[in-house]
Amino acid sequence: MKSLILIPSYLWKNTFRRWFENPTSPLSKILVTSILSLLALLVLVFFAESKYQLQKKLSETNSLRIYLADRILPSEATTQLIKSRSEEEMWHREFPTARLSYFRQTFQFVQWKDNRAVPVIAYSSKYPSLSIHDAGEAPNIWLLSTSPQHCSPIEEITSDRTTLYAKPIAMDDDMQLALGTSSAIAIPEEMAIPFFTAGFYTHIIASFGDIDTATRFEAATSAYYAAERRSPRKFNSLGIIAEVEKLNQLQTQIRIGIVLTCGLISALIIGAIAWLEFRQESYLLALLRSFGTPRFILLIHGLCENAVLTGLGIFIAFKSWPLIYNILIGSVNGLQLRAAEFLTLPQLDMAIIIAASAVGVLLAMIPVAVGLRKPAGLILQ
Amino acid sequence: MQVSVNNLSYRYPHAAAPVFDGFDFNADAGITLIKGFSGCGKSTLLRIIASLIPVPKGTVVTTSPHGFGSSTFLREEVGFVFQQLNLLPLASVRRNILLALELANKPSALADEWIQALGLEKLQHKKPTKLSGGQQQRAAIARALAKQPSILLLDEPTSGLDHLNTQIITQALTNKLPKSTVCLIATHDNRLDPIADEILDFNSFLPVEEHLQEMV
Numbered sequence: 001m002k003s004l005i006l007i008p009s010y011l012w013k014n015t016f017r018r019w020f021e022n023p024t025s026p027l028s029k030i031l032v033t034s035i036l037s038l039l040a041l042l043v044l045v046f047f048a049e050s051k052y053q054l055q056k057k058l059s060e061t062n063s064l065r066i067y068l069a070d071r072i073l074p075s076e077a078t079t080q081l082i083k084s085r086s087e088e089e090m091w092h093r094e095f096p097t098a099r100l101s102y103f104r105q106t107f108q109f110v111q112w113k114d115n116r117a118v119p120v121i122a123y124s125s126k127y128p129s130l131s132i133h134d135a136g137e138a139p140n141i142w143l144l145s146t147s148p149q150h151c152s153p154i155e156e157i158t159s160d161r162t163t164l165y166a167k168p169i170a171m172d173d174d175m176q177l178a179l180g181t182s183s184a185i186a187i188p189e190e191m192a193i194p195f196f197t198a199g200f201y202t203h204i205i206a207s208f209g210d211i212d213t214a215t216r217f218e219a220a221t222s223a224y225y226a227a228e229r230r231s232p233r234k235f236n237s238l239g240i241i242a243e244v245e246k247l248n249q250l251q252t253q254i255r256i257g258i259v260l261t262c263g264l265i266s267a268l269i270i271g272a273i274a275w276l277e278f279r280q281e282s283y284l285l286a287l288l289r290s291f292g293t294p295r296f297i298l299l300i301h302g303l304c305e306n307a308v309l310t311g312l313g314i315f316i317a318f319k320s321w322p323l324i325y326n327i328l329i330g331s332v333n334g335l336q337l338r339a340a341e342f343l344t345l346p347q348l349d350m351a352i353i354i355a356a357s358a359v360g361v362l363l364a365m366i367p368v369a370v371g372l373r374k375p376a377g378l379i380l381q
Numbered sequence: 382m383q384v385s386v387n388n389l390s391y392r393y394p395h396a397a398a399p400v401f402d403g404f405d406f407n408a409d410a411g412i413t414l415i416k417g418f419s420g421c422g423k424s425t426l427l428r429i430i431a432s433l434i435p436v437p438k439g440t441v442v443t444t445s446p447h448g449f450g451s452s453t454f455l456r457e458e459v460g461f462v463f464q465q466l467n468l469l470p471l472a473s474v475r476r477n478i479l480l481a482l483e484l485a486n487k488p489s490a491l492a493d494e495w496i497q498a499l500g501l502e503k504l505q506h507k508k509p510t511k512l513s514g515g516q517q518q519r520a521a522i523a524r525a526l527a528k529q530p531s532i533l534l535l536d537e538p539t540s541g542l543d544h545l546n547t548q549i550i551t552q553a554l555t556n557k558l559p560k561s562t563v564c565l566i567a568t569h570d571n572r573l574d575p576i577a578d579e580i581l582d583f584n585s586f587l588p589v590e591e592h593l594q595e596m597v
Binding site: 006017289378 | 465485
């Protein structure tokens with residue numbers, strides 16, 4: 001219908017005349033939107049960059065590790081021993097890209113060198129570094145030590161019932177962290193089965209290549225052990241994963257807050273300006289309504305007018321944020337954030353800015369929609 | 382076309398007294414003049430019939446196939462000439478008329494016919510601000526008449542006009558208005574009496590304000 005072109009074209013002609021005669025009104029709308037969008041962008045970019053820096057630190061220090069130590073009492077030792085093996089299979093299946101190491105620690109201690117009590121751990125083929133042995137020979141009994149160079153080629157280990165002879169081998173950092181000691185005896189799991197009936201610890205050392213898998217593992221193990229009503233000791237070396245998780249939650253809250261706050265502020269300011277303009281134009285709009293122009297055409301024109309101006313404001317914000325960002329990070333000493341040239345604005349954050357402005361524009365039309373309900377005959381002379 | 386107003390009661394917001402209280406009125410095809418003292422409700426009646434003012438009590442019934450008060454009713458059935466004329470200021474005379482025709486789904490060729498009928502050939506490309514009062518009046522009437530409305534409502538169409546302009550308007554109403562059109566003219570101008578099929582005089586049944594009577 002040609003009227004759908006004629007009426008809007010007249011309205012736009014009127015709009016441009018109004019903007020030309022009184023530029024403060026459209027400029028105000030552009031300015032409000034660009035300032036709000038800029039502030040929101042800077043906050044969102046700062047969060048995204050902080051998250052990136054934390055994740056980078058995690059990768060660089062190779063600290064994407066999670067340690068689990070589950071204590072099994074004698075009353076449940078037999079069932080849990082069988083179950084723990086299937087759990088190992090399960091974690092391997094669920095997280096094939098992770099490097100998972102398992103060993104069990106008995107509640108036994110043995111004597112070594114000057115009656116030093118050292119814990120006894122049992123290893124299986126799932127701890128590759130301990131499983132190596134010459135072909136045809138039995139699996140080794142190891143003396144794990146942080147200083148194996150100070151040990152004899154074969155060390156004598158005594159317990160209440162027997163004497164063992166162990167080969168010294170360096171204790172890796174993970175195991176040292178898991179056990180909390182500088183030395184331990186590692187025996188093949190088949191030898192340790194009689195000791196398991198008195199209870200044991202199941203240790204899992206999980207290493208990851210990326211934060212997302214680590215976070216998934218953290219969540220999966222928490223859920224699994226909660227369902228099993230077990231509370232294993234769990235820790236990671238630096239606690240950065242928890243910080244990243246906190247940052248994720250805060251980022252989500254900030255994003256929601258930005259949509260609501262920026263949307264509300266722009267709705268109030270743009271709505272106030274739109275209402276003033278509507279009062280100026282109410283006579284013309286009533287006249288067009290007296291010709292039979294549907295209200296929705298007038299409302300859509302108002303919406304498009306505000307959308308064009310806020311779109312311009314967002315465009316200015318998107319183009320100017322790198323400059324403002326670089327000035328800000330340059331002026332604060334100690335911030336080791338990347339310059340804006342190296343940043344890519346997340347698409348979700350761009351969508352959030354646009355969504356916030358759209359919310360503002362829609363809410364701003366409420367007073368205009370209410371005003372259009374006034375009968376044209378009460379306005380026209 | 383027929384227009385019936387039944388049991389109309391209307392009071393302006395914040396007004397002390399109602400403009401109409403149980404008013405009944407029937408208008409058949411033809412020209413009806415509505416006369417009365419200022420403020421008696423002539424313009425209000427026209428606006429109510431045009432559905433520009435909602436009616437809280439009473440009904441307005443027409444023989445139009447379109448629902449009374451709908452956008453289609455306003456676009457296609459009603460032609461209104463306001464007291465303040467209300468031409469679109471940024472559009473030329475011709476474009477004002479074309480807009481009304483397009484909204485009413487009528488052919489654009491009718492614009493030329495009515496521009497000629499109202500003597501606006503040399504003025505059709507001018508904006509309303511460049512026209513005299515009489516010329517604007519003719520343009521507003523051309524815009525209302527061009528879409529061939531079933532209900533034509535004119536509020537003081539010859540107010541302040543000279544004899545020549547008035548004659549152009551009365552000739553257009555007499556010769557070009559379709560016989561089936563209900564034409565209601567609110568006016569004080571006795572020069573329109575000869576073209577009227579009926580005259581509704583509010584003075585005959587509405588009380589004049591006391592302070593006006595004392596001044597006479």
